[in-house]
Amino acid sequence: MREQTLPVPPFLTREADINHRHVVGLLGAGIGGSLTPVLHEAEADRLGLAYTYRVIDLDAIGQPAEMSAALVRSAADFGYDGLNVTHPSKQLVQEGLDELSPEARVLGAVNAITFHGGKAVGHNTDHSGFIGGLRAGLPFAATSSVVQIGAGGAGAAVAFGLLGAGITHLVIADIDPARAEALATRLAPHFPDSTLSVTGTDAVAASLQAAEGLVNATPIGMAGHPGIPVDPAWIHPRLWVADVVYRPLETQLIKAARSKGCAVLDGGRMVVGQAAASFELFTGIRADADHMLATFQQAAAA
Secondary structure (H helix, E strand, C coil): CCCCCCCCCHHHCCCCCCCCCEEEEEEECCCCCCCHHHHHHHHHHHHCCCEEEEEEEHHHHCCCHHHHHHHHHHHHHCCCCEEEECCCCCCHHHHHCCEECHHHHHHCCCCEEEEECCEEEEECCHHHHHHHHHHHHCCCCCCCEEEEECCCHHHHHHHHHHHHCCCCEEEEEECCHHHHHHHHHHHHHHCCCCEEEEEEHHHCHHHHHHCCEEEECCCCCCCCCCCCCCCHHHCCCCCEEEECCCCCCCCHHHHHHHHCCCEEECCHHHHHHHHHHHHHHHHCCCCCHHHHHHHHHHHHHC
């Protein structure tokens, strides 16, 4: 998959400093404000690791998303230990990889890449990040029946995580029911002990009445996508409610759910969970998720 070698851009050049045992980066667009570098470097400092984390922002370097795979190859050739990957590159990087983890293959999306033994391997830690956050933040959440809003990239990872955690019945709702159906069809063979059903977001009220949990896996609620993914009148106090959005942490969904007396989980836990998982992939050392969460909370409040 590495037919051509591109000239190394200056932002990919490893510094000639023997103390930099780990060099990693984040590849995506519009990511200058990402908190992921802070999480990684603070954890590395705590562990006494020499660790450099760089932001490879397609917008800032003037490169189209279609260059994602080529940038992965360049990073591998010039000694990077790993890359985190975010929008819009999670699918596009796959042409620059030698292998995919089983989870990344099923999900069709990569958010972490390791370079080892001459191979670039794509992973997906979004699903484990979400479930790790759910277990830590809502350890007593009932999981017999859960409604998930969103069947895009984040939705695929969240659904995979929920089903892997043993959800008995998962309802996937999307503004495009065909997309929800496609995701359910893709995941169902891997989780034969669970039941999946789909609906449109405008017809999810009945499913919510019977559900124990609600997860927002859409961008709705972000600073650039204000709003709430479901009618607040459909939220009842028997639900626990989780959001993958972390900017802001207090989304309209979280506020509405809290006002109804629901147990809530903001998007910070997923960010921390996937960061901890990718840190371990890059270094072989288990990260302290509680320490990373404290770092996240401090950085998010700044």
